[in-house]
Amino acid sequence: MSTNTYDAIVIGSGISGGWAAKELTKNGLKTIMLERGRDIVHVKDYVNANKAPWEFPHRGGRTVQMEKDYPVLKRDYPLNETNLDYWVNEKESPYVEIKRFDWFRGYHVGGRSLMWGRQSYRWHDVNFEENAKQGIGVDWPIRYKDLEPWYTYVEGFAGISGNRDHVEILPDGNFMPPMEMNCVEKDVAARMNAYYKDHDRHMIIGRTANITKPLPGRTNCQYRNKCWLGCPFGAYFSTQSSTLPAAVATGNLTVRPWSIVTKILYDKDTKKAKGVEVLDAQNNKTYEYYAKIIFLNASTLNSAWVLMNSATDIWPDGLGSSSGELGHNLMDHHLGVGAGGTVEGYEDKYYFGRRANGIYIPRYRNLHNEKRDYIRGFGYQGGAGREEWGRAIPEMAIGGAFKDALSEPGEWTMGIGGFGETLPYHENRCYLDKNVKDHWGLPVLAIDATCKDNELKMRIDMANDAKEMLENAGVKNVQTFNSEPVLGRGIHEMGTARMGRDPKTSVLNEWNQVWDAKNVFVTDGACMASAACQNPSLTYMALTARAANHAFEELKKGNV
């Protein structure tokens, strides 16, 4: 056996790659995990995690130079001084925007599992069935019952805190104790739930991948709200805190950073992939690795890139391109729309600790036979808190009384922002642009995707409903916001290699296997046939665990 031969290869080390590695190694498969960027060692490499605000020269803000170096990242909140090293070097790794698409990437061990928002919600059968019922895209080849045991399994291992709210559209899970709402959230939720009790609208505490009880090797959340710097307590789920140590503990895992997978090597005789070609990002040399099973978890757009760049004379448009759907049906969640206002009568109340979680309002539109002028729906995230020192005090100018007033908390405010479902449009796509090369001379992706009529109509409800619900729950001075909808900004890219029931219209089968090469599994966001409106990572975890265990069973039977 050559030193470059393994039982399984995992391409990518983010949320889904970490899960693939954990499940494959647990089953005894010798596995190599290939990561295109640098290593980040748990705790040791979280270099800013214990710094005080004043230890950052610009107090966490952004400089001219940062804005110059990160022309994409600067478009939204992620560009900041405190975790700049976790975001991709945009000069080395450009992409082409046919239309504006905000692509926020992390090229390192752990990928975006280090910086993710951690909100974790199950899907419901409604989400799996709507494509078929409405004739949109293709039917999901699975239903909730196929994923339910895997949701339970990954929730238990990853550690998801949440309340069992019995909201039908948002199935309860295998939760750790929930985080607490603050006094205003509790009362606003109670008033909202009462007002809308016949309309099935609910405000619940967010379900988040922050643990509220210890797990092996991990300490429960300390309420610092510095998650995206990397957590020295291992209190939120990341590859580093959770799946990677489990995979390493089996003795079956090899991690190779600086490994850009340039193509999957297809063997015409066996009609399977035999391995991958790797470009070492540091020495620019090419290596080959071989395995019986390949898990592609490079993130939605980069997994499509790997497949497209794996062209052969059989499939000049790439491995998995026979349906014509590879790279198409790119989705995200559209956001930046909602409302906020002030809450009176709680001046004698405050809170202790910085809860890295908020409230959630699950989807309620277009359910129970309701028909709006758009299809699908949206959920809201938000929260209440007291204003801080940055607030205006119109009646004060400068001086000691001004300083002392700002040293006290201000008014209570409450805001909610929508996360809307985006439909899978064939024409929303990415493709290889061979005229533009990255730092390593590889062709880059061109991205051509936009929100359409259905999303734009939905946003009107997202703004108006937010205002109406907050007002009906007693929030005052409510104002709406509705920013320009931009895809990518949700950082929930999905759909470029969708699952389906028919190889003519989909890239993957019901087990996430590439129809054209059954030992290649794609289990990141690329596999999604629709987007729903829930934050998607928990579903990627469940799909990955399910596919990895299926892969192992098939391998035992000699089927892959």
Next chain:
Amino acid sequence: MNRREAIGRVALIMGGTLIGAEYLLSGCKPHTSANSVSELFDQDHEAFLNEVADTILPDTPSSPGAKAAGVGPFMAVMVRDCYETPDQDVFLKGIGKIDEAAQKKFSKGFMDLDATQKTALLTDLDKEAKEYAKTQKPKQPNHYFRMMKELTLLGYFTSEVGCTKALRYVPVPGRFDGCIPYKKGDKAWALS
């Protein structure tokens, strides 16, 4: 900042007045060619800015003032690294304008004024800056005094002095309590 906070802040910014939030969300909008603070500011400037800052946020029985928090040098770093050239110009000229205003009102340079005079002068400028903001066009730069005041607040309340003396700083809360009593005068929690 996490996603929930970003959402909350967008909601709050609609009032258009949240200096800290505005800063955190959109950052300072910049272009500069200066490589060191000394190319833009000399030590006199920093001392001057310290005085301005300390007049905006002076010592009180409750907590030390902005000078003790080193806000003058902080402002210089921020203007160098985070301001566009036109904004740098406005800011630098603002230092001269404060002196001119002091001469006009008290026939003395700003640094030679007593505390009461400094407060009176900067109170006038704060009013002027607020009036200016009312008619400010989108592309027009901010008033220099608004810049100084924003940087003073940011510099002070994120400094060690500000976080630990003017606010309550708890690096590792260890728990979350969603509802505790608050009485007027209790200090706010410092940001993480």
